[in-house]
Amino acid sequence: MSNEYDIIVVGGGHAGCEAALAASRMGCRTLLFNINLDSVALMSCNPAIGGLAKGQLVKEIDALGGEMGKIADKTAVHFRLLNASKGPAVQSSRVQCDKLLYHSAMKSAVEKEKNLHLKQALVDHLVVENGHIRGVEDQTGVFYSAKAVVITTGTFLNGLIHIGTVHYPAGRAGEIASVSLAENLKSLSFEIGRMKTGTPPRLRASSIDFSQMERQDSDPTPEPFSFTTTQLRPERLPSYFTATTPETHQLIGENILKSPLYSGTIKGVSARYCPSLEDKVMRFTDKGKHPVVLEYEGLETEEIYAKGLGNSMPPYLQEKIVHSVPGLEFAEIMRPAYAIEYDFVQPTQLRLTLETKCVAGLYLAGQINGTSGYEEAAAQGLWAGINAACAVQKRPPFILDRSDAYMGVLIDDLITRGVDEPYRMFTSRAEYRLILREDNAVIRLMGKGHDLGLISKDQYHLYQDKFHRIEKGIRHLQEKKIYPVAATNKILDELCITPIKNPLTLYQLLKRNEMSYDDLKVFEGWEPIEDPMVKKQIEIEAKYEGYIKRQHEAVQKMKELEKKKIPSNMNYASIPGLSNELKAKLARIEPATIGQAERIPGMTQAALMTILITMKKMELEAQAGRKES
Ligand SMILES: Cc1cc2nc3c(=O)[nH]c(=O)nc-3n(C[C@H](O)[C@H](O)[C@H](O)COP(=O)(O)OP(=O)(O)OC[C@H]3O[C@@H](n4cnc5c(N)ncnc54)[C@H](O)[C@@H]3O)c2cc1C
Numbered sequence: 001m002s003n004e005y006d007i008i009v010v011g012g013g014h015a016g017c018e019a020a021l022a023a024s025r026m027g028c029r030t031l032l033f034n035i036n037l038d039s040v041a042l043m044s045c046n047p048a049i050g051g052l053a054k055g056q057l058v059k060e061i062d063a064l065g066g067e068m069g070k071i072a073d074k075t076a077v078h079f080r081l082l083n084a085s086k087g088p089a090v091q092s093s094r095v096q097c098d099k100l101l102y103h104s105a106m107k108s109a110v111e112k113e114k115n116l117h118l119k120q121a122l123v124d125h126l127v128v129e130n131g132h133i134r135g136v137e138d139q140t141g142v143f144y145s146a147k148a149v150v151i152t153t154g155t156f157l158n159g160l161i162h163i164g165t166v167h168y169p170a171g172r173a174g175e176i177a178s179v180s181l182a183e184n185l186k187s188l189s190f191e192i193g194r195m196k197t198g199t200p201p202r203l204r205a206s207s208i209d210f211s212q213m214e215r216q217d218s219d220p221t222p223e224p225f226s227f228t229t230t231q232l233r234p235e236r237l238p239s240y241f242t243a244t245t246p247e248t249h250q251l252i253g254e255n256i257l258k259s260p261l262y263s264g265t266i267k268g269v270s271a272r273y274c275p276s277l278e279d280k281v282m283r284f285t286d287k288g289k290h291p292v293v294l295e296y297e298g299l300e301t302e303e304i305y306a307k308g309l310g311n312s313m314p315p316y317l318q319e320k321i322v323h324s325v326p327g328l329e330f331a332e333i334m335r336p337a338y339a340i341e342y343d344f345v346q347p348t349q350l351r352l353t354l355e356t357k358c359v360a361g362l363y364l365a366g367q368i369n370g371t372s373g374y375e376e377a378a379a380q381g382l383w384a385g386i387n388a389a390c391a392v393q394k395r396p397p398f399i400l401d402r403s404d405a406y407m408g409v410l411i412d413d414l415i416t417r418g419v420d421e422p423y424r425m426f427t428s429r430a431e432y433r434l435i436l437r438e439d440n441a442v443i444r445l446m447g448k449g450h451d452l453g454l455i456s457k458d459q460y461h462l463y464q465d466k467f468h469r470i471e472k473g474i475r476h477l478q479e480k481k482i483y484p485v486a487a488t489n490k491i492l493d494e495l496c497i498t499p500i501k502n503p504l505t506l507y508q509l510l511k512r513n514e515m516s517y518d519d520l521k522v523f524e525g526w527e528p529i530e531d532p533m534v535k536k537q538i539e540i541e542a543k544y545e546g547y548i549k550r551q552h553e554a555v556q557k558m559k560e561l562e563k564k565k566i567p568s569n570m571n572y573a574s575i576p577g578l579s580n581e582l583k584a585k586l587a588r589i590e591p592a593t594i595g596q597a598e599r600i601p602g603m604t605q606a607a608l609m610t611i612l613i614t615m616k617k618m619e620l621e622a623q624a625g626r627k628e629s
Helices: 014-025 054-063 070-077 101-113 179-187 246-254 277-283 314-325 372-393 406-417 441-452 457-479 485-492 506-510 517-522 530-541 546-564 580-589 594-598 605-628
Strands: 002-009 031-035 047-052 075-083 092-097 118-119 123-129 131-138 143-151 160-164 164-168 192-199 202-204 212-218 239-243 291-296 301-307 331-334 338-345 363-366
Touching: 002 014, 002 131, 002 372, 014 031, 014 101, 014 118, 014 372, 047 054, 047 212, 047 372, 054 092, 054 131, 054 338, 054 372, 054 441, 070 075, 070 092, 070 101, 070 372, 075 291, 092 101, 101 118, 101 580, 123 143, 123 212, 143 372, 160 517, 179 192, 179 212, 179 338, 202 506, 246 314, 291 530, 363 372, 372 406, 441 457, 457 530, 506 517, 530 546, 546 594, 594 605
Parallel strands: 002 031, 002 143, 031 118, 143 363
Antiparallel strands: 047 092, 075 092, 123 131, 131 143, 160 164, 160 338, 192 338, 202 301, 202 331, 212 239, 239 291, 291 301
């Protein structure tokens, strides 16, 4: 009995912790494996959560009852609202956390969950029978049975670290790679690719001359990620800005062949949007300098994360590179920068639930699916954990579409388009970003989290009340009118607002950029609102009403295409008029709807029409068959 579980999660990183917490909170007996329990939810790279588009993911995870936002709030020591001067659609929160506190707070959350068991072991291989997952076996030969397994092994599958000419197997610096599981996935016929990422050196704070750098302090009044957070920790740490110099660039240029990236040793694909320092210097030759940002890794450590100095040069050159940067002339490297290559599974082999198409009950989430980033991993982990639990409990799958959430965009992109470089989330990937804002994640998703059993009744009712107050506040302003009389225009003039010539509702007046909800208090009928969230939502709804309406109309059109379900027995090979390339793609991706088929790269309107005609024919044949019988 002790080795029998509903769900097993392999890998206790950012994806694995969310998957295991969701599955256990939904009532499944769950086991979470990690190679080393001291590295649960470790931040492999920078100690930061959130950022552009990633902040939206964290808020969505939180609104669905996930853990990342709560732990980030508990352990954050530096807060920024990015794009604060731009519109709400592209504003995102980013925090720097204390790395070790983040790890221990997440480990503690996992340990305290009553249906969840945490075990230190290396999973060696999956046990699959007749295309169905049965469980896993660890390195010591112990078998654990499960109805569903979620793999979230990050950069550990066949991980290979590179520093200069030296390379050795590792999942991350100081941790063993997961080799047998990688081979096992290949033997199960998964299409596997190879990617590369890297991390900068960690420097000793007391060896840095911060006086030569620009200091950036935390925002003074930050907002938490989680709707459950009532208090943030009081300590704050600054960041510092400096930059590379012509000397840095010369050092790299003269020694470029000592970098495994340029010597041809590294074959894995790296992210174009996140180049290493070697890449930046070699590709952008006209740039005289590149920014370097120094971030503390925690409250009780001297370690400083040197963002912008990521490279894979030999250690003696790393030292020279670091010393060529103003303020770092005498900096001591505590951990060298390195690059890592690892296996990933092409995500077009997954269903919308993140279940693999070739092994029933097996789910993949996180960096194993070709993504990069803690938030992307956590979002997939939550999604896979929920869906594994739904499958075990014979509940309908949990799917969000591209208009519901950034998470819907992420999953749809992965399974429909696949990846050819490490995938990270950008606001530009979300076509409906004005309705997928950070500030309304809780409005969009909390009900779904509640239905899944991941949000408590009390929390849900509290927020239902807020949502009603937003609607009521909007209605109220829409009913209150002001008229173009001298007294009103005098007030507007005092507020530096153009006088009105026609009657206007207070809601219409609020649409003006310069007006805030509280500015309306000079008019009769205005009612005070204490709750900042309620006030902010009323303002955003008023100011962006036209754009939001247009996005909702576009969503409706998209939903029409999503309603057209493609039968699972569609034989694309037999459809005349489709190119062989499209036939192969369609057969591999198995789009569930015409909407999804439309998003497959290379899809044409003519090909879509051919599929629609084939679907109609299949429907008519099925009807005729039913009549005959
Ligand atoms: C060197 C490096 C640099 C990076 N740089 C960036 C960056 O600049 N920007 C960015 O956004 N992201 C970066 N990342 C990626 C980021 O760390 C990951 O995207 C994120 O951690 C992925 O989360 P995950 O849960 O998928 O995997 P991970 O966080 O890697 O967790 C995987 C877990 O699985 C466990 N595991 C593996 N195999 C087994 C097994 N067989 N049995 C049991 N347990 C197993 C491991 O112990 C580990 O704890 C970097 C990663 C590395 C390693």
